[in-house]
Amino acid sequence: MATKKKLLQAAAGAAGGAGGLDVSEVFSTYLYEGNSSTQTITNGIDLDGEGGLVWTKSRTNTYKNQLNDTERGVGYRLASETTDAQDYVANNLTSFNEDGFSIGNNVYHNANGQDYVSWTFRKAPKFFDVVTYTGDGTVATSRSISHNLGCTPGLIILKRLDSATNWEVNALNSAGTYERLRLNLTNATSGTQTGHTSTTFHTITSSMNVSGGTYVAYLFAHNDGDGDFGPTGDQDIIKCGSYTGNSNGEYDDNGTEVNLGFEPQWIMIKSSTWGSGNWQIYDTMRGITARPSSSSRDGDDAVLYPNLSSSEAGTSSFLRVTPTGFKLETDNYGVNASIHDYIYIAIRRGPMAVPESATEVFAIDTAAGTSPTPPTFYSGFPVDFHFYKSSSATGDWNVFDRLRGDAAELNFNATNAESSNAGQFYNQDLMDGVGIYTSAISTAYQWMWKRAPSFCDVVCYTGNVSTNQSVAHNLGAVPEMMWVKVIETTGDWNVYHKDIGSDKALYLNTTAAATGSSSSYWGNTTPTDAAFTVGPNSNGNNNKFIAYLFSSLNGVSKVGSYTGNGSLSGPSIDCGFAAGPRFVLIKRTDSAENWYLFDSDRGIVAGADPYLMLNSTAAEINAGDFIDPTSSGFQLATNGSSVNASGGTYIFYAIA
Numbered sequence: 001m002a003t004k005k006k007l008l009q010a011a012a013g014a015a016g017g018a019g020g021l022d023v024s025e026v027f028s029t030y031l032y033e034g035n036s037s038t039q040t041i042t043n044g045i046d047l048d049g050e051g052g053l054v055w056t057k058s059r060t061n062t063y064k065n066q067l068n069d070t071e072r073g074v075g076y077r078l079a080s081e082t083t084d085a086q087d088y089v090a091n092n093l094t095s096f097n098e099d100g101f102s103i104g105n106n107v108y109h110n111a112n113g114q115d116y117v118s119w120t121f122r123k124a125p126k127f128f129d130v131v132t133y134t135g136d137g138t139v140a141t142s143r144s145i146s147h148n149l150g151c152t153p154g155l156i157i158l159k160r161l162d163s164a165t166n167w168e169v170n171a172l173n174s175a176g177t178y179e180r181l182r183l184n185l186t187n188a189t190s191g192t193q194t195g196h197t198s199t200t201f202h203t204i205t206s207s208m209n210v211s212g213g214t215y216v217a218y219l220f221a222h223n224d225g226d227g228d229f230g231p232t233g234d235q236d237i238i239k240c241g242s243y244t245g246n247s248n249g250e251y252d253d254n255g256t257e258v259n260l261g262f263e264p265q266w267i268m269i270k271s272s273t274w275g276s277g278n279w280q281i282y283d284t285m286r287g288i289t290a291r292p293s294s295s296s297r298d299g300d301d302a303v304l305y306p307n308l309s310s311s312e313a314g315t316s317s318f319l320r321v322t323p324t325g326f327k328l329e330t331d332n333y334g335v336n337a338s339i340h341d342y343i344y345i346a347i348r349r350g351p352m353a354v355p356e357s358a359t360e361v362f363a364i365d366t367a368a369g370t371s372p373t374p375p376t377f378y379s380g381f382p383v384d385f386h387f388y389k390s391s392s393a394t395g396d397w398n399v400f401d402r403l404r405g406d407a408a409e410l411n412f413n414a415t416n417a418e419s420s421n422a423g424q425f426y427n428q429d430l431m432d433g434v435g436i437y438t439s440a441i442s443t444a445y446q447w448m449w450k451r452a453p454s455f456c457d458v459v460c461y462t463g464n465v466s467t468n469q470s471v472a473h474n475l476g477a478v479p480e481m482m483w484v485k486v487i488e489t490t491g492d493w494n495v496y497h498k499d500i501g502s503d504k505a506l507y508l509n510t511t512a513a514a515t516g517s518s519s520s521y522w523g524n525t526t527p528t529d530a531a532f533t534v535g536p537n538s539n540g541n542n543n544k545f546i547a548y549l550f551s552s553l554n555g556v557s558k559v560g561s562y563t564g565n566g567s568l569s570g571p572s573i574d575c576g577f578a579a580g581p582r583f584v585l586i587k588r589t590d591s592a593e594n595w596y597l598f599d600s601d602r603g604i605v606a607g608a609d610p611y612l613m614l615n616s617t618a619a620e621i622n623a624g625d626f627i628d629p630t631s632s633g634f635q636l637a638t639n640g641s642s643v644n645a646s647g648g649t650y651i652f653y654a655i656a
Contacts, residue, residue, distance in 0.1 A: 020233035023350035026052075026122040027237075029266060029285040030100075031059075031429050036112035038094070040102045045120045047096035052122040053130055053218060054093060054101050055080075056108070057304050059115040059286070059312040063108045065304075068093040068101075070123075071130045072161070072216060077108070080183050080306040083164040115312075117286060117304070119266065121218075125150030126228050127238055129219040132161075135203075137211030141193070144200040147219050152198050154222025154240025155345055157183055160207065161214040168204045170196070171272070171343040172222055173242035179272045179343055180204065184307050188275040220345055225261075230352040236261060237348040242272065247331040247338035253462050253542070255319075255328035256336055258344070263323050263474050265349040268306070273340045274333055279306040282319065284349065285382065286312065286429055290320040290403035290460040300405070321349075321403075323459060323472040354454040354476070358556045358656040361450040364582060364601045365433065366391075366443065374427050374435025377446035383434050384451040385458050385548060387412065389612060391602060391620040392443040402428055403460050404546060410485055412508050412595075412614040418487040445601065447583065453477070455557055457549040463539040468523035470531045471547070479527045479549040480559035481653055483508060484534065488544045494521055494537060497651045499561035500589050502526050505537070506651075508614050511592040550653060558633070558654045561589075566646025570636025577656040580604060580629025585614070585653045586643050596626070596643060604629050606637075 028043035045052065051070035057063075064079040074095060075088045091104030101120070103109040109116065121128040129149040136143065147153070156170040156178075167183035170193055177192040195202050201219065203209040223229075223236030230237075239260045248254040265284045271277030282288050286302035302314040318335050319328050326346065328336035335342060355361045363379035377386075388398040397412040406428050407420040427435030434446055449456045453476035461471045463486075473479065482496040493508035500506065504514045505521040516537075523533035538545065552559045558575035565571060575581060582600040587593065595614035602610045602620065606629070610622040625637045633654065636644040643650065 019231050020227075020229045020235075021124055021127075022352045023229060023237045023265075023348050024352075026124045026127050027266070027347050027350075028100075028118070028120045029283045030118045030120065031285055031431060032116055032118070034058075034107075034110040034112055034114045034116060036105050036110060038102065038104055039110060040097070041100045041118060042097075043100040043118070043120055045100060045122050046098045047101055047120070047122065048098040050122050050124065051096075051130060052120060052128065054096075055119045055121070056093075057117055058108070058111070059117055059302075059304070061107075061111065061114050061311055062309045063111070063114075064309045065306055066092070066108045069130045069216065069218075070096050071132045078159055078161075078216075079309075080167060081309050082184060083166055085163050086161045117283070119281075119283070121220075123148070126221045126223060126226070128221065131217045131219065133215050133217070135209040135211055135213040135215065138209060140203045140206045140209050141195065143203045143209050145203065145217070146200055147217070149219045149221055150198065151221050151223075151226070153196050153201055153219045154238070155220040155343075156196070156201055156204070157218040157220075158204060158208045159216055160210070161216055163210075163213060165207050168208050170201075170204055171242075171270070172240045173272070173341070173343060179242075181270060181272065181343070183279060186276050186278055186307060188277075189272040231354075235348075235352065237352075239346045240344070242341055242343045244341050245328065245336040245338050247336060253329070255330065257322070257327040258325045258346075260325035260346050260348075262325075262348040263321055264326055264346040265321075266345075266347040267319070267326060268345045269335050269342055270344075271334065271337075271340050271342050274337065277334050277340075278308060280304075280318075280334060281306060284321065284402065287314065287402075287405060288319065288321055288326075289317065289405040289408075290322070320460070323474050349451075349474075351452055354553060355452045355556055358582070361452045361455050361556070362583065362655045363433075363448045364445060364599050365448070366445050366601060367436070375430050375433025376436045377448065378433040379448040379450075380432055381450045382431055383428060383448045385449040385456065386434055386446055388436070388444060388446050390444045391610070391612065393619050394617050396617055397614060400428070401458050401546065401548075403458050404487070408487075410487065410546070412493060413617050415490045415492055415509055417489050445599075447599070454551055454553045456551075459547045459549065461534075461545050461547065463534075463541055463543040463545060465541055466536045466539065468525070468536075469534050469539045471534060472531050473547075473549055475549045475551060476529060477551040477553075478529050479532055479551055481550045481651075482527070482532060483548040484538045485546055486540060486543050487546050489540075491540075491543075496522050496527070496532075497561075497589075498526075498559065499651055502533075506587060506589065508595060510615055511594055513591050513593075514589040556656055559652075560654075561649065561651045562636075564636065564644040564646055564648040564650060566639045566644060568637060568639055570638065570644040572630060572635040573633045573652065573654070574630075575633035575654050575656070577632050577654075579631065579656070581634055581654040581656060583653075583655040584627060584634055586627075586650055587652075588641070588643075588645070588648050588650050590649045591641070591645075593642060598627055600629075604634065
């Protein structure tokens, strides 16, 4: 982090203020394309002031894994799939910066047109540490080396720097001992070890303590209810452990489930008992499809291998993230065979703090033309949920999210199951927007959300029975509006809104008034800040669902309702914004009416306001003054039944 931020945080700590580092300040998955020149990767991680590790791998070529750390210095690299000693390349990683790192013209980091992933681990207590040392030749288990992890390590990786040797790994298992593995090999565990402490670690084997040899150790923490992170300064962000496979999960949703207590964004797995199992790394930026797998639409998970130089594989569904951990969805021996045990590291999804500005988490952008270069639609942040519509032509609303994957399309205006649109491809593995390749893009818009506490969350779940089910979420606040859709069969878009209650529902795909009874939709149960309840109409047995959750956040978003007055000077809605809204969605609840979408890109002005309708394929309509911006929200400016009938009841969702 920047020096100013560090000083402010230190002052808050000295004054007894709560709050710790956000996961986004100590870990980053950053995707980029090589240019065979120089690049600066700005990922928000302070490597210059705090130190850490940058692990880089080509996704599209068989270039070796590259590990560069601040203890060994700029230019010094290791490859995790080989026994090679470190070497020095001047145009490798060229600088560690206060907000990321810079790279030169080197194929392992920056070949023209190749796609890369970088994983950055910042040194921080109870998260990660890097230690270098010189061997003294003593018995390995009696050589203790100091570290600054601030807790007992969950996983340790060691490598000799000046000679060709295997990478040694100690990985915490559920029994509280450490499996002895090798990062560059598929070998099963060669035994277990104990003795690491919150201040020291053992050198594991004699090869890791040869007299005069030079070494590096990467230490990963294991938080077990003792993490010091997030706004409250007491949350966990990294877990190390083990599980036993069950050989289930292929199309049946019964695979082994690992409860972390948080939703992960990065997972590394290795079988400790199968001697032919690769090390595997998954992350949500490259794509872990959380949509439960099925024989009709299986989710493909992008995987890279620390022990191989192979390019990224992504033709199988191995696992999915859940709001509380991850679940295996294959009987593949690499991750879920019933006769084998597995070790893992998992890092929490961020951010953990609520956004301070709507521009951090919501964007609208337009594109016109044919097959533009990504990002076609610019957001300024990685997009988690987005929908697309041509404003000038009749056509479906195309709805996508990171959890279900690039090609999984839904339509607001229809009840159809999820499909893959052969004419379009959405590229979500971008750091600053959404790419689209299509045969023709007329004047089109993309509305883009980032998941963030108290603003927006996305949850995939499986219906269990035709009664009620409690579904965990990570909104960090009580959901005030929810859009829920079954994704592998036909069904309405069920909408919950706090002001129509938990015994009724609206439908995004129709004009219908609020309807329902008893517990049919939401179990007649108000959502909480940890879970929401779904009734039979949102919980069909073994059906797969997607849920989009929204809440009011001061200065950022507002979920509310109003009663129309039938006047050209309609109700004025105070959203608590610093200016007029960029996005407003309005629906009448006591009578049939469309879902009207207004936004500032197309025009929310003191005049005619172009609108689209989520329930309709119609092109944009510009036929009157419906709403006007105000200094803190918006005012209804029509006496029409669409948004301001006298006595009519309406709900809205607005974003600053």
